[in-house]
Amino acid sequence: MASPLTAIPDHLLTEIFLRLPEPADLVRASAACVPFRQLATEGSFLRRFRRLHAPPFLGFLNYDRFHPALPPHPSAPAARALAVAADFSFSFLPSRCRWAVQDTRDGRVLLHRLYKHEEQAPVFQELVVCDPLHRLYVLLPPVPDDLADSVNHPIPMAPRLRRIPFLVPLCEEDTETAAAEEKAFRVIWMAYSKTKLDALVFSSSTGQWQATESKDWSALVHGMTDKTVMSRTNPLFLSSHYAYGCFYWDWVMIGRKKLLVLDTRRMEFSIADLPPGEWSVEEIAIVEAGEGKLGMFGFHGEFASHLSYTIARNKGKSPVQWQMEKTISLDSGYKYHIRDATERYLLLTKTEASSPEHPLFEYFSINVKTLQLQRVCAKQSRRMYSWTHIYTNFPPSLASRTI
Template sequence: MARRRPPTAGSPVQDGLHFHPSPPIATNKKVASPLTDIPDHLLAEILIRLPSPEDLARISAACVSFRRLATDRSFLRCFRRLHAPPLLGFRDHDGFYPALPPHPSAPAARALALAADFSFSFLPSHCRWAVQDIRDGRVLLHRLHEQRDQLPLFTELVVCDPLHRRYILLPQVPDDLAASVQHLDPTVRKPQCTTFFLPIGEEEAAAAVEETTFRVICMIHCEHYLSTFVFSSSTGQWRAAASKAWSDLILSKREAVMMSQIHPFFLRRQYAYGCFYWDWLIIKIKKLLVFDTRRMEFSMADLPPGEWRMQVAIVEAGQGMLGMFVFRGGTAAGLSYIVAQHKGDSPSKWQTEKRISLDSGYKYCIEDATERYLLLGRTETSFLENPLTEYFSMGIKTLKLQRICAKQSTLMYGNRLYTNFPPSLLSSPTI
């Protein structure tokens, strides 16, 4: 019997006495539009919802279109506003301590520790340098002098990028500005100076300021007033920014005297929503000194009522409202997170959002805080000559403690969180 051949495409198929045309075979002539055909504004809405910077970096390697969008400065600014930069570790007087497993940032932190130079050996070797501030992966240092009693009010400053091993020496404060705060009368207490980074504001960010741009503020504590100068890398110059008499800050005479005499090194400084905050709990004054970087003005704000230990941390709670971490009670109990219901630089109507339980048998300390992270240190309460200190990070949104590392330490002060990979000081940013 002759074997029946299978029907070819489009040929009729016999079914008894009836013939039916066979269905056409599908072809690939018409396919769905690829993802790269999505308009950029819709693709941006998709990519900005990626959960982490690592995911954005991976997807940017998929194609040229993705990379072009993921490296766009305006897109990156929006992405960074929604996603906290990675917490990679902290630096203290002994060096840099990267986050160790099982901390989620451990792989990136290890890569940074291997690639960066946190001894700053690339700086001019004829000087000794001390860290003043760390922000967005950059480090601000000032020159140390062998004889501290001869330390000038305005010493040399340098901004460096330890990852790319680059630095920029800042010019000296001009003589006319320096003369406005220098006192030659030996009966007048010598002014004290502190320097730190001044973040780029939202308006400047919206104006597409280059990622290489940075600003530094120099704040001088005099006997009768506060004064500030600001350096901008865009102009390469210092300018006078703000000045305020202690007596104009709505203080009692006793409070004004006490606040003017404390060295700024011992004051805890935090930044949130365009304002710097300093608390004065170290001298038992329950007030916040506020410096608004948008209006360049000083003011005072009251801390919420209650019995606080000598540490608070100001953070960004979201929707323009301030958050504050405060200790209540003994060494182990009572880390509270409270939020000011009033938006703006003068917080009021604080409300407790959460009480965070801590393990007993330890002494806890708020080491540092950024807008989105808290650094906690803890040591055993039993007396030890050289105690082991454990360090933990806490995300403001999750309020989850995550162990960074542990080290032998007797000095629990001067630790600074290191977040984000720095954009180079001299070239365009990359992912």
């Protein structure tokens, strides 16, 4: 008689479960018996499983609303269940304030307070990190006066464009530290002026803000331009992306596009080059191509008929020797825009180039691994959703451990 499955050693069962193709398969396997469920819900196993399997693309958030992926998108059932269970109106937040979505990460949402016209908004507005599924939140303390005063901000542009708060991804290392950090979060607030870049970090473990990296522009751009560049022009940071422990901003300075890089492990700023060629403004996205290599999606021209995907041959935060991997053909006669990107997904919009009064905006996701273009949803409106944020995964903390 064959041995029961429960007689298989745990280390072999772990390897079998890690090779299951979809998270749904792991859920079904864990329901078979108590030992299987104990193994499948153990913290170190789940961290390994998440590294090997992309979290589900569930939809996207804009200003104050969640747009779930609709059929025939493969994530539509999970997205529909999340839309019913979670509170994306954020009614559980302090009612004395109006809040707007600033960033999303690992199922959590970062929001900033909206101020009325007659109110005097502080240099650093109030922030809150919440779990919309379990209706829990953490109101971040204000940035201390001494830290706020140390940040020079004389650039004459909207405050939200020169102070950028964002969530940092969870620790990915399979250690006890990672298990502790899974129940914590960090927020980085990048502030820039004509003379320097600053980064302030909030850790939920300590409940405090700390000053970390401060970089003079003259040192950062040394060797690529003269020292008077920052007195002649303001830097313009466009969309930001995260890959392999670093944040990347596509950055326009004196008509040239570069990548501004923030290494969140060392908290160091640096500059990297884009692949050769003319890339459309606001139409690039940095992703994880696998094996520690960066990938980049980008458009050439306003009415692009294809989306280019290039991969850096080297590993590391400073990509070199970019190589064209694939060209994704798109329907002609339409405008396409990259709205957001995560490590493993891209969000595109498609609309008619003729621009009717109420055009149909279609939203598509692209899986970086498969490069499949899948329709998320569509909306007929005068304008597309602005400041969209891809929502993936379910909050891994603030609740009992589940798959």
